Amino acid sequence: xxxxxxxxxxxxxxxxxxxxxxxxxxxxxxxxxxxxxxxxxxxxxxxxxxxxxxxxxxxxxxxxxxxxxxxxxxxxxxxxxxxxxxxxxxxxxxxxxxxxxxxxxxxxxxxxxx
Amino acid sequence: xxxxxxxxxxxxxxxxxxxxxxxxxxxxxxxxxxxxxxxxxxxxxxxxxxxxxxxxxxxxxxxxxxxxxxxxxxxxxxxxxxxxxxxxxxxxxxxxxxxxxxxxxxxxxxxxxxxxxxxxxxxxxxxxxxxxxxxxxxxxxxxxxxxxxxxxxxxxxxxxxxxxxxxxxxxxxxxxxxxxxxxxxxxxxxxxxxxxxxxxxxxxxxxxxxxxxxxxxxxxxxxxxxxxxxxxxxxxxxxxxxxxxxxxxxxxxxxxxxxxxxxxxxxxxxxxxxxxxxxxxxxxxxxxxxxxxxxxxxxxxxxxxxxxxxxxxxxxxxxxxxxxxxxxxxxxxxxxxxxxxxxxxxxxxxxxxxxxxxxxxxxxxxxxxxxxxxxxxxxxxxxxxxxxxxxxxxxxxxxxxxxxxxxxxxxxxx
Numbered sequence: 001x002x003x004x005x006x007x008x009x010x011x012x013x014x015x016x017x018x019x020x021x022x023x024x025x026x027x028x029x030x031x032x033x034x035x036x037x038x039x040x041x042x043x044x045x046x047x048x049x050x051x052x053x054x055x056x057x058x059x060x061x062x063x064x065x066x067x068x069x070x071x072x073x074x075x076x077x078x079x080x081x082x083x084x085x086x087x088x089x090x091x092x093x094x095x096x097x098x099x100x101x102x103x104x105x106x107x108x109x110x111x112x113x114x
Numbered sequence: 115x116x117x118x119x120x121x122x123x124x125x126x127x128x129x130x131x132x133x134x135x136x137x138x139x140x141x142x143x144x145x146x147x148x149x150x151x152x153x154x155x156x157x158x159x160x161x162x163x164x165x166x167x168x169x170x171x172x173x174x175x176x177x178x179x180x181x182x183x184x185x186x187x188x189x190x191x192x193x194x195x196x197x198x199x200x201x202x203x204x205x206x207x208x209x210x211x212x213x214x215x216x217x218x219x220x221x222x223x224x225x226x227x228x229x230x231x232x233x234x235x236x237x238x239x240x241x242x243x244x245x246x247x248x249x250x251x252x253x254x255x256x257x258x259x260x261x262x263x264x265x266x267x268x269x270x271x272x273x274x275x276x277x278x279x280x281x282x283x284x285x286x287x288x289x290x291x292x293x294x295x296x297x298x299x300x301x302x303x304x305x306x307x308x309x310x311x312x313x314x315x316x317x318x319x320x321x322x323x324x325x326x327x328x329x330x331x332x333x334x335x336x337x338x339x340x341x342x343x344x345x346x347x348x349x350x351x352x353x354x355x356x357x358x359x360x361x362x363x364x365x366x367x368x369x370x371x372x373x374x375x376x377x378x379x380x381x382x383x384x385x386x387x388x389x390x391x392x393x394x395x396x397x398x399x400x401x402x403x404x405x406x407x408x409x410x411x412x413x414x415x416x417x418x419x420x421x422x423x424x425x426x427x428x429x430x431x432x433x434x435x436x437x438x439x440x441x442x443x444x445x446x447x448x449x450x451x452x453x454x455x456x457x458x459x460x461x462x463x464x465x466x467x468x469x470x471x472x473x474x475x476x477x478x479x480x481x482x483x484x485x486x487x488x489x490x491x492x493x494x495x496x497x498x499x500x501x502x503x504x505x506x507x508x509x510x511x512x513x514x515x516x517x518x519x520x521x522x523x524x525x526x527x528x
Contacts, residue, residue: 027507028411031153031500033403040492044499051506058514114446114517 008063009106015099019057026050038085049078060103065110068103075100120448128455131428132463139460142424145417146464146501147471153410154472154489154497160402162476162487167395171388173255173313178388179361181207181348181369185384186391200382201373203348205330205339208247210372211348217356217364220252223330225344227337231278231326232298233286241282242325243299245333245344253349256322261293261308264329268307272331276304280312281323299326300336314486358387414500417464418508425457425512436516437524450517457509458502465501469494 059067
């Protein structure tokens with residue numbers, strides 16, 4: 001019964017696969033010269049965001065609520081940081097909001113435990 | 115409090131696992147060490163080169179315009195046959211600029227020649243003789259460590275006085291005071307009245323350390339100052355509040371009127387500024403930075419896969435222990451943290467070793483090449499960040515897998 005409830009929906013699977021691919025491309029971008037030019041601590045901050053997103057996707061892949069919560073927190077931190085460096089990406093916001101909506105839609109079917 | 119205790123215990127478990135498997139730990143952290151070493155070395159070298167270049171450009175003066183025959187930047191459609199017939203900047207043109215240019219704070223005429231300097235039996239060849247008009251100290255950035263600059267009379271009357279570089283002073287006068295001594299420049303006796311402050315190798319060349327500066331009026335008796343080989347330049351520094359572009363506009367009009375150019379005729383002079391050099395180098399450093407980032411990125415990626423692999427092996431190997439821990443009441447997050455710490459420590463140690471190697475190289479290479487190479491704070495932070503990030507990302511999946519194991523099945527596993 002429990003496994004039936006927590007069976008991963010196709011939409012979540014697609015989002016997670018795209019998310020993992022995005023992480024693979026974002027990881028080297030963290031220490032790119034352009035991010036380094038922003039300031040000493042920006043690679044660390046962007047690195048933290050990418051790592052959190054990766055962990056969040058693993059959580060969502062395993063249908064865990066903490067994955068969804070971590071993704072939302074990471075999204076807000078990322079957007080605050082982008083506002084601070086004046087690099088707001090509206091397409092990115094729309095995509096992230098869509099992903100969050102999908103995750104929230106399946107939130108009740110997700111497991112509360114770690 | 116309980117959480118903190120478990121947190122501490124999971125760190126100790128992780129450290130113990132690393133200590134017990136020394137060879138495996140060493141081999142798996144090698145990947146990260148090489149990756150961090152590759153990427154931070156490239157960033158350190160490019161940063162240091164850029165810093166040295168900017169310092170060299172700054173010593174030329176970023177608010178100085180150079181009136182010359184040849185432009186500094188060459189385009190693909192560079193009409194060299196037009197430029198070759200241009201007249202050279204002349205000392206008389208300096209007078210006109212000083213009198214008529216409102217935007218100029220100061221200006222100086224300089225020529226350079228290669229000479230041999232002698233003092234008693236000591237002789238140094240290939241020394242750069244800089245012959246400059248009086249306001250040279252106001253357009254060129256330099257400091258005098260000992261002695262003084264030329265007086266107005268010494269410059270205008272062309273007295274045989276010189277300011278020499280630190281390297282020359284130490285080579286010619288190793289055990290005595292240099293001020294007031296007479297050196298021979300192209301056979302003529304010249305009194306040393308000052309020594310430049312040591313500035314080290316310049317990436318653009320032309321370091322003061324190996325130069326002899328004399329008044330241009332005196333140089334007339336030593337060399338033919340109208341010779342094209344002497345690279346004559348009029349350096350003009352902008353007044354405060356006047357931009358380089360404004361000064362260039364004014365100088366263009368002034369030089370055209372001095373040279374009596376027809377309104378439709380092309381300029382027969384070049385007005386150069388240091389931003390032309392720095393802009394050229396900016397794009398070069400961007401390319402080198404991206405190349406280093408790609409090479410280092412792949413090394414790091416390989417190192418990350420190595421750590422992920424070793425963590426999967428580690429989980430598999432300790433499945434029984436995980437089962438025992440869980441059956442004794444260990445929480446999932448305790449197991450998770452234990453393996454995450456192990457992978458982060460592994461990666462961090464690799465990163466620290468990589469950074470240490472880079473540091474040793476910067477110290478030895480700096481001494482060897484006589485160039486300042488520094489491992490900057492931003493690169494150290496970057497090295498630590500990459501290490502932690504790779505450890506976290508590559509260790510999370512094996513750690514999460516371990517935390518989700520069923521205790522009964524884990525104990526039964528071989």
